Amino acid sequence: MLIHRIEKTHFSESEAIIIDYILKNGDQIKNMTISQIAKVTYTSAPLLIRIAKKLGYPGWNAFKEAYLKELEYLYANRKIDASIPFIVSDDIMTIAQNISLLEVETIQDTLALLKHDDLQKAMQLIRHCKSIDIYAVSTYIYLAETFRQKMQRIQKNVNLCRLTGDAKIQVAMSTNQTCAILISYSGRTQFIIEAAKKLKSKGTSIIAITSIADNELSHLADVTLRMSSREMIHTKIGDFASTQSVKCLLDILYSCIFSIDYQHNLDYCIKIAKEIDKANNIEENIDYEV
Helix, strand or coil: CHHHHHHHCCCCHHHHHHHHHHHHHHHHHCCCCHHHHHHHCCCCHHHHHHHHHHCCCCCHHHHHHHHHHHHHHHCCCCCCCCCCCCCCCCCHHHHHHHHHHHHHHHHHHHHHHCCHHHHHHHHHHHHHCCEEEEEECHHHHHHHHHHHHHHHCCCCCEEEECCHHHHHHHHHHCCCCEEEEEEECCCCCHHHHHHHHHHHHCCCEEEEEECCCCCHHHHHCCEEEECCCCCCCCCCCCCHHHHHHHHHHHHHHHHHHHHHCHHHHHHHHHHHHHHHHHHHHHHHHHHHHC
């Protein structure tokens, strides 16, 4: 996201004065011209344009539009701060209530960001591929493992890649019959971007799960599903919202794929469950006899 990009970008002393001003004043800069901002910060209009270009925008107006749009999203009416959902003075029941409410708000936010056509396209890519590869960092890999187990129950082959070495091997084996799901909050994770570029060159379909930012991963993907993006990268207690959002999106994908051949998938799941239950009963009986 733009806010995160600002956090990571090095600015000169004069540029930092402008950045500090727009961060403190937020949407109050909406009706201010570039000349007005330069005047109140005792800087110059060319310096503002240089900041915009340093952050990847062609000019100040493009930067300001993206910045204000992001602020509108980040500060929409939400009761819980996704980055710091509880404070030192909160008792245990307040913490429990805040975390529970944050999860509800996160799911609502995820659904609000989800577009029908994007979900439809992601479904079709998964439906028609021969195998699915998921590339993610450890924060999300355990969610991907749960998704893999669910998909396995409806006879869909899913592979997990979380380390650079694993990714290189999986990318090398990828084809145009593969669908890759790449998960990155920032959309700038190095090994994810490197994998995406190579996968694209191989004709592999790419589904990105990332934040609302206009990031490199979303540019490389065939379709992008947006996760809740209210967490700050450096100032957060935990990945409460982002992990909840990714879980929600993966559950939605699984459920939609399941629904395409609902009765067959339901019958197969029940059959497998019965066989597992029967095998467990046999093992229990053997242990008892021993």
